[in-house]
Amino acid sequence: MTLFCIYIFNRYGDTIFYKQWKRPRSVPEGEGSLVGGFIYTLQHISSQMSTTGTGGLRAVQTPFYKLHYFQTLTGYRVALLTDKDMNTAFAQMVLAEMFKGPFTSCVTKCPTYTHAQGVVISGSEFEEGLDALFRSKKDDMNDPVALSVCVSVRIDCGGWLIRCACFCLFCLIPLFTVY
Numbered sequence: 049m050t051l052f053c054i055y056i057f058n059r060y061g062d063t064i065f066y067k068q069w070k071r072p073r074s075v076p077e078g079e080g081s082l083v084g085g086f087i088y089t090l091q092h093i094s095s096q097m098s099t100t101g102t103g104g105l106r107a108v109q110t111p112f113y114k115l116h117y118f119q120t121l122t123g124y125r126v127a128l129l130t131d132k133d134m135n136t137a138f139a140q141m142v143l144a145e146m147f148k149g150p151f152t153s154c155v156t157k158c159p160t161y162t163h164a165q166g167v168v169i170s171g172s173e174f175e176e177g178l179d180a181l182f183r184s185k186k187d188d189m190n191d192p193v194a195l196s197v198c199v200s201v202r203i204d205c206g207g208w209l210i211r212c213a214c215f216c217l218f219c220l221i222p223l224f225t226v227y
Contacts, residue, residue, distance in 0.1 A: 051182060052113060052129040057084050058163065059123025065169040067178065083127050087117050091125075107136040118143035122163075124151075142185050150177030 063080035
């Protein structure tokens with residue numbers, strides 16, 4: 049399991065945090081804006097295709113990497129880029145823990161941080177907390193049996209055939225793949 053980088057966007061679409069670990073290439077100029085637009089567009093398409101209108105974007109896989117997506121109720125969006133073998137349910141659980149732990153303690157409760165347009169996360173406390181969280185979860189990342197229960201369910205939603213790939217054991221979030 050390899051982590052490449054993480055982007056955190058606020059509700060205005062600004063990149064408020066970026067960290068890279070093992071990137072195969074250098075970061076091109078404006079990549080944060082491209083990633084933000086990409087996840088915003090896919091989430092919008094996903095919510096339009098959904099019968100509930102909430103969408104269901106959790107991850108996008110390419111032949112080279114996997115982009116994991118997580119959004120909070122307050123509008124913060126996260127894009128975590130990993131190798132393509134990373135378990136999506138596990139990534140969702142870790143990103144939820146990130147918002148409950150380091151993000152809440154180092155950003156939300158920080159009196160100097162304002163949740164306004166153009167404000168970025170500064171200081172090293174959040175970055176150190178994020179690194180500690182990923183280090184503590186490293187052993188669990190390679191154990192797919194402990195992470196999810198795989199089922200095969202076919203759902204026909206108005207002409208779209210959806211297969212439910214697996215449920216996260218921690219939060220029972222269904223992960224959908226459109227075929």
